[in-house]
Amino acid sequence: MTLLEDAALEPVRELGLDEINLSEQSFWELSEETREGAFATLREQRPVAWFEAPDVGDIPGLEAGSGYWALTRHADVLEASRNPELFSSDSSRGGTQMIDLPAEYSEFFTSMISMDDPRHARLRGLISAGFTPRMLGRIEQAVERAAREVVDSVIEKGECDFVLDVASPFPLMIICDMMGIPRSQLDFVFDRSNIILGAGDPDYVADVQDMVVAQLTAGAELAQLMEELRTERIARPTDDITSVLVNAEVDGERLTAQELSSFFVLLAVAGNETTRTAISQGFKALHDNPDQKRLWMDDFDGLNATAIEEIVRWATPVIHFRRTVTRDTVIGGQAVKEGDKVVMWYNSANRDEDVFERPFDFDLARSPNEHLGFGGPGPHFCLGANLARREITVLFRELFSRMPDIRPTGDPDRLLSFFIHGLKRMPAEFTPGALSAS
Ligand code: HEM
Numbered sequence: 235m236t237l238l239e240d241a242a243l244e245p246v247r248e249l250g251l252d253e254i255n256l257s258e259q260s261f262w263e264l265s266e267e268t269r270e271g272a273f274a275t276l277r278e279q280r281p282v283a284w285f286e287a288p289d290v291g292d293i294p295g296l297e298a299g300s301g302y303w304a305l306t307r308h309a310d311v312l313e314a315s316r317n318p319e320l321f322s323s324d325s326s327r328g329g330t331q332m333i334d335l336p337a338e339y340s341e342f343f344t345s346m347i348s349m350d351d352p353r354h355a356r357l358r359g360l361i362s363a364g365f366t367p368r369m370l371g372r373i374e375q376a377v378e379r380a381a382r383e384v385v386d387s388v389i390e391k392g393e394c395d396f397v398l399d400v401a402s403p404f405p406l407m408i409i410c411d412m413m414g415i416p417r418s419q420l421d422f423v424f425d426r427s428n429i430i431l432g433a434g435d436p437d438y439v440a441d442v443q444d445m446v447v448a449q450l451t452a453g454a455e456l457a458q459l460m461e462e463l464r465t466e467r468i469a470r471p472t473d474d475i476t477s478v479l480v481n482a483e484v485d486g487e488r489l490t491a492q493e494l495s496s497f498f499v500l501l502a503v504a505g506n507e508t509t510r511t512a513i514s515q516g517f518k519a520l521h522d523n524p525d526q527k528r529l530w531m532d533d534f535d536g537l538n539a540t541a542i543e544e545i546v547r548w549a550t551p552v553i554h555f556r557r558t559v560t561r562d563t564v565i566g567g568q569a570v571k572e573g574d575k576v577v578m579w580y581n582s583a584n585r586d587e588d589v590f591e592r593p594f595d596f597d598l599a600r601s602p603n604e605h606l607g608f609g610g611p612g613p614h615f616c617l618g619a620n621l622a623r624r625e626i627t628v629l630f631r632e633l634f635s636r637m638p639d640i641r642p643t644g645d646p647d648r649l650l651s652f653f654i655h656g657l658k659r660m661p662a663e664f665t666p667g668a669l670s671a672s
Contacts, residue, residue: 315610342453414474515549547605
């Protein structure tokens with residue numbers, strides 16, 4: 235089926251229950267419809283299923299560790315997210331990735347996302363202190379400016395690659411503006427964050443044997459960039475968030491240099507590919523569902539609040555996160571033991587027939603919409619959810635008003651990943667228009 239002929243998403247139950255293996259790369263190479271069919275089968279017949287860890291081959295430095303329980307129902311993902319005392323995110327227990335990451339990773343990659351309270355609450359409190367009303371105003375301006383700029387960068391051409399030219403630079407520009415990273419470093423941050431998140435895809439890391447080294451190097455380089463900026467902002471503060479963060483105090487404590495660097499690495503990774511994916515998948519879904527697109531274009535403000543949530547549910551940019559069980563318990567009727575890994579499949583929770591009416595329909599007016607695209611309610615609920623919502627709104631508003639007929643002209647190129655539901659490229663065309671006045 236090609237994107238342009240018939241794009242309704244119909245789950246196909248091609249795999250029998252015992253043929254489903256979420257840890258196999260070949261599963262993630264199957265069509266979206268077949269994967270949706272497999273998750274529907276799991277939700278129905280084996281909602282807490284055991285899988286061996288993915289084969290990491292002989293990649294130096296990587297060990298997959300034990301297998302995991304796959305939580306595929308909405309109710310179970312909700313329960314694990316809500317109970318951090320029972321389901322830990324802490325790196326000391328293995329963190330939030332499906333495979334146990336090498337200890338060296340902790341230096342760059344264990345910001346608040348892989349911490350339990352009280353370490354988590356302290357760091358989240360310090361970071362949140364940086365998001366003052368004045369700073370939010372500045373971010374708002376950065377979002378509007380970035381939307382104008384990305385559209386300006388292509389509007390005269392009549393064609394572009396929607397992912398590479400629009401959806402990718404947009405969130406990146408905003409994060410760099412927020413933090414005070416100069417525009418000249420955009421490509422550098424873009425490349426490094428792609429290596430960290432897209433490392434399973436040969437487009438980003440050519441030789442999988444080099445993956446660990448490539449990721450660590452990319453993390454170290456981003457950390458180094460932040461360290462230089464930190465030193466500069468301590469000496470000469472400006473009005474960016476880095477200047478606020480180097481001075482933010484909660485209960486007399488400040489962020490250390492290492493905490494600031496790994497927070498930046500987290501932002502560059504967590505705030506970038508996720509929003510890029512929501513926007514790219516949203517763009518494709520709007521094209522595939524022209525009636526929905528028309529409804530939104532006709533009443534942008536009226537439909538916006540529910541439309542963004544539906545885009546995030548539909549796209550589910552982050553496919554899963556892991557927790558580790560802290561004491562023997564039962565989840566979804568399955569006994570699990572202290573030390574067991576549970577993997578929360580947000581993509582599956584977001585299609586759960588028990589929670590969503592017609593889950594495979596893209597319905598911009600869907601309400602209620604209790605999707606788990608930003609994670610479940612709990613201490614780790616996405617810190618950037620409001621920023622991401624704003625980014626999606628502002629970009630689609632800009633596109634609808636300045637390039638109303640923009641449309642994909644071919645199938646997108648999917649990212650091969652079981653972690654990010656990404657698109658790498660998607661050609662698009664439109665009637666050329668004029669640059670913005672400002
Ligand atoms: C559509 C876009 C986005 C999606 C789908 C998304 C998804 C998620 C998810 C699923 C989590 C939960 C992790 C967990 O429970 O272990 C999370 C956490 C987080 N997100 Fe997002 N995110 C998005 C955008 C952003 C943006 C724009 C930023 C910041 C610029 C951001 C920063 C963070 C941070 C810092 C955390 C960790 C919070 C904590 O551990 O307390 N995210 N995000």
